[in-house]
Amino acid sequence: LPVLLLGETGVGKELFARHLHRNSNRAKQAMVYINCAALPESLAESELFGHCKGAFSGAHSERAGRFEAADNGTLFLDEVGELPLAVQAKLLRVLQNGEIQRLGSDKTRQVNVRLVAATNRDLKQQVKNGEFRADLYHRLSVYPLPIPPLRERPEDIPLLAGHFLELNRSRLGLRALRLSMDAELALMSYSWPGNVRELEHVISRAAIKALSQGASRADIVTLEATLLDIDSVPATLTHQEQHDTAAFNGIALKPAVNQLQRQMIQQALAQHDGSWSLAARQLEVDPSNLHKLAQRLGLK
Numbered sequence: 001l002p003v004l005l006l007g008e009t010g011v012g013k014e015l016f017a018r019h020l021h022r023n024s025n026r027a028k029q030a031m032v033y034i035n036c037a038a039l040p041e042s043l044a045e046s047e048l049f050g051h052c053k054g055a056f057s058g059a060h061s062e063r064a065g066r067f068e069a070a071d072n073g074t075l076f077l078d079e080v081g082e083l084p085l086a087v088q089a090k091l092l093r094v095l096q097n098g099e100i101q102r103l104g105s106d107k108t109r110q111v112n113v114r115l116v117a118a119t120n121r122d123l124k125q126q127v128k129n130g131e132f133r134a135d136l137y138h139r140l141s142v143y144p145l146p147i148p149p150l151r152e153r154p155e156d157i158p159l160l161a162g163h164f165l166e167l168n169r170s171r172l173g174l175r176a177l178r179l180s181m182d183a184e185l186a187l188m189s190y191s192w193p194g195n196v197r198e199l200e201h202v203i204s205r206a207a208i209k210a211l212s213q214g215a216s217r218a219d220i221v222t223l224e225a226t227l228l229d230i231d232s233v234p235a236t237l238t239h240q241e242q243h244d245t246a247a248f249n250g251i252a253l254k255p256a257v258n259q260l261q262r263q264m265i266q267q268a269l270a271q272h273d274g275s276w277s278l279a280a281r282q283l284e285v286d287p288s289n290l291h292k293l294a295q296r297l298g299l300k
Contacts, residue, residue, distance in 0.1 A: 029073030
């Protein structure tokens with residue numbers, strides 16, 4: 001089935017698309033990537049469907065398009081909401097009958113392509129505004145998959161941070177690279193408008209700053225909160241904040257996060273007489289995600 005990945009910029013839609021391809025029956029075939037936002041309207045049709053020699057100025061030879069390159073595999077259309085309306089109509093024909101026609105040719109070719117599309121736009125609103133074809137939207141969104149932003153899945157932050165620390169340790173040739181407790185707390189308290197991509201850049205930038213300030217590659221390099229350069233870094237903890245964080249001293253990051261989440265959920269439920277929907281509204285999370293998180297934390 002065609003899959004439509006929905007989510008903010010930087011949540012990992014391309015990574016999710018590659019995961020879908022690797023776990024499909026088409027894994028041994030190619031996965032072809034197209035950034036629809038970078039396709040000039042004049043060349044979009046040629047890029048997608050190919051062209052014949054002499055089809056337009058500069059077409060000196062026959063060329064296959066991305067659909068043919070992805071035959072029996074997966075075609076990933078990133079930023080699909082940016083496609084010009086004229087190209088959307090021709091894409092719809094391929095989805096309906098699996099036929100493509102190279103630019104400048106009368107011959108049709110059959111292709112067998114699994115389509116995965118992604119967008120950070122509200123396609124339903126674009127349909128209402130006349131900026132996206134309703135029939136194409138329904139063809140693409142046979143199986144829509146919303147990917148939540150990083151701020152709604154804080155339990156992922158320690159795992160992702162550890163992954164990016166190891167990538168930078170290897171890339172920079174360091175003996176070891178870790179976060180200080182203040183840096184860990186700063187990561188957990190930040191809202192991450194740029195999502196996973198921003199987290200990766202923050203850690204990469206902090207590692208380079210640490211080296212530029214004299215850290216040795218042979219040492220265990222610790223990234224302090226001030227190196228992260230994000231808004232959540234506290235200047236000095238107040239007496240109350242020191243008291244609140246004392247309970248987490250000596251605890252690894254993941255158990256501390258679980259403990260904090262458990263306390264916040266219990267407090268929200270107590271304030272709303274056990275109402276999960278009102279607690280979810282207070283915590284600014286989706287109710288279904290709150291139920292899943294509570295189940296994972298052993299509260300249900």
